[in-house]
Amino acid sequence: MVSKFLISVAPGDALPIYRQIVEQVKAAIASGVLSDGDQLPSHRDLARDVVVAPLTVKRAYDVLEQEGMVLTRRGTGTFVQAPGTDARENADEELDARIRAVIRHARALDLGERELARRLRELWREAKERGGR
C-alpha cells in the first residue's frame, strides 16, 4: 500500500527517527491529511518508503498506539483511530501556546497588538501567494 501522506525523516536531527515519524503522523492527523479509519502503511512498506529499519517504524507505531492515535488490528493493519477530538483539541492547544509565545516575543520587542496583527495579516497573505492555503 502506498502511503496516503508524505513523510520523510532526517537522520542527524536531535530528534530520533522513530520520534520524527510519530510527530509527522500526528501532524498529518491533526491537519486532516489522515482521518479516522485511514489505514497506515505496513511497517515494511513505510520502512521502504522512508528508508529506515522496519523495527524503527514498528517502534513509532507502538508509541502512536500507546497514545491512542492509531489502532492495530491483528492481521489487517494499523488504522487512524476515532475522529480524534483529542487530537484536534491538542492541536488547538498547541497552536494557542505558540501564539502566546509569539505575543511574548512581540512584547519583548515593544510591538503593540495592532502592529502584530498587521504583520500576521501580511505574512498570511504572503504564505497564500506562495501556494499555501
Next chain:
Amino acid sequence: MSTESVIRLQDVTRIFDKGIGVMHVDLDVEPGTCCALIGPNGAGKTTTLRLVMGMLRPDSGSVLTLGEDPREHAIEVKEQIGYVAEDMTMPLGLRPCDMFSFFGSLYPSWDQERAEAFADELELPLDRVMGRMSHGQRRQVALLGAIVHRPRLLVLDEPAGGLDPLMRRTFMESVIEILGEGGTTVLLSSHHLDQVERLADRIAFMRRGHVILDRSAAELREGAVQLLVEGVTREQARGPEEVLAARKAGDRVAMTFFTDPARARQIVEDDLGGRVVQERALALEDFFVDVLRGAR
C-alpha cells in the same frame, strides 16, 4: 540475555602484534534486528566482525555465531551468513552471471530467480565484465552474493565505503528490503552515521578495542544530553561515571552525559555543586564527536 541470540560474544579479547584488536568485548544480537558498530578507525569494529565470521580466533572469551562456534562449524555457519567486506575485490574479468553460478555452488539455498530479480531492479548488466562496471555496481554484485540465499545473518563491513549518495541509498534500500522480509539479522560497521541511524535498531559504540556503549538506537539518542555548566572545573566534571566527555567552553564546561536529563542535572547541581546554564539534546554525530574529543 536471550538464549536465541544470533551473535553472542562473551568477554572476547584478541590482541595483534601491532596492537589491540578487541578487549573484553561482550555483544549480544537478537534475531531480526540490525546492530551497528560505530567508532573511529582502529576501534576494533572489523576485528569484531571477523571474529563473528570465524575468520579470527579469539585469544580468550567465547564467540557464538548462530549458536555455534564459527571456527569449529565453519561450513554450516558460513552457509547461513552473507558477508560483504570493506575491501572486497571482485574478479574484474568475470561477469555478474559468472559470479551467480559461483555463489550458487557455494550456498545450497541460492535462488537464481531471486538473484535475477534483484539484478533487474538494480539495473545491473549481468553480461558485462566487472572491470567495466563502477565501484558501486561491483559492490552491488557483492551484496547480492551476500543476500540472495536468504542468510540468517548478514555481516556488512563499511557498506557505505566509496559509494556516492545515490548508490548508498540503493544499497540501504536493499538491506531494508532484507530486514523487511524477516528472518535475517544484520551486523554492520559504519562511519556513516546517517546510514547507521536509518538502518540500526542497536548501536554499539567502540573505542580502542572496547565497547563503551551498547544500547538501542532510541535509547542512545534519548540518553545523549549535553549540559553547559558553571562553577565546576573540567576535572570535577569528568568524575561521575555518567559523564562521557567534558570540555571547556570559555569559563564554563560543556558536559556530555549518557543518562536521563533530569539525572544529569541532579549530578551537576547536587553532587558537583554547579549550575546548569543550558541543556540540549545531541544528534548522533555530535554525540559521537563529543565523546571522542572529550575522551577521558
